[in-house]
Amino acid sequence: GIQVEQSPPDLILQEGANSTLRCNFSDSVNNLQWFHQNPWGQLINLFYIPSGTKQNGRLSATTVATERYSLLYISSSQTTDSGVYFCAVLQTGANNLFFGTGTRLTVIP
């Protein structure tokens, strides 16, 4: 199956700082999603972004499918941004998402 690698695995930020999370994948994809998993386990959809750039408030994402990576930008981080961020990809021809191992973000006041 496709390999999905996320970096960094852990990130600690001061409130107000900016950060970039990276997702590399090993094969062509026709779907890429970013999720935030809250402490209770709920996966919250952040972006559906198989290619291009999208922005939603303080968050934005860019996927360069030809180079097999995606970036998630978090600006002016808040304590409520803490949690685990997952990148998940749908390999061309597959039915299910393959998840990375996540980036655990901790924002301290």
Next chain:
Amino acid sequence: ETGVTQTPRHLVMGMTNKKSLKCEQHLGHNAMYWYKQSAKKPLELMFVYSLEERVENNSVPSRFSPECPNSSHLFLHLHTLQPEDSALYLCASSHLAGAYEQYFGPGTRLTVT
């Protein structure tokens, strides 16, 4: 609130018990999924249903048995589980299987004693 609900939210069961997890989606979708999230492992797919037909069975032990009676409901029947089956079980749905955005429920945290 994603439009996908799961019950129960927490479940503790013995290895000889039989229980069922329920998922319901209110999004008008036609594909539903079961994923398993174990400690220190990536989320992994268990089953995919599209238009009420199973389209993927990811080498899951037979002690897990899915059921999709209609496009809005998905069940996971559990029997004679092992302690290593303790995990967070997540249900998801999408318009169709394939390159469509998936939406997840809150999960059922299962502990097998």
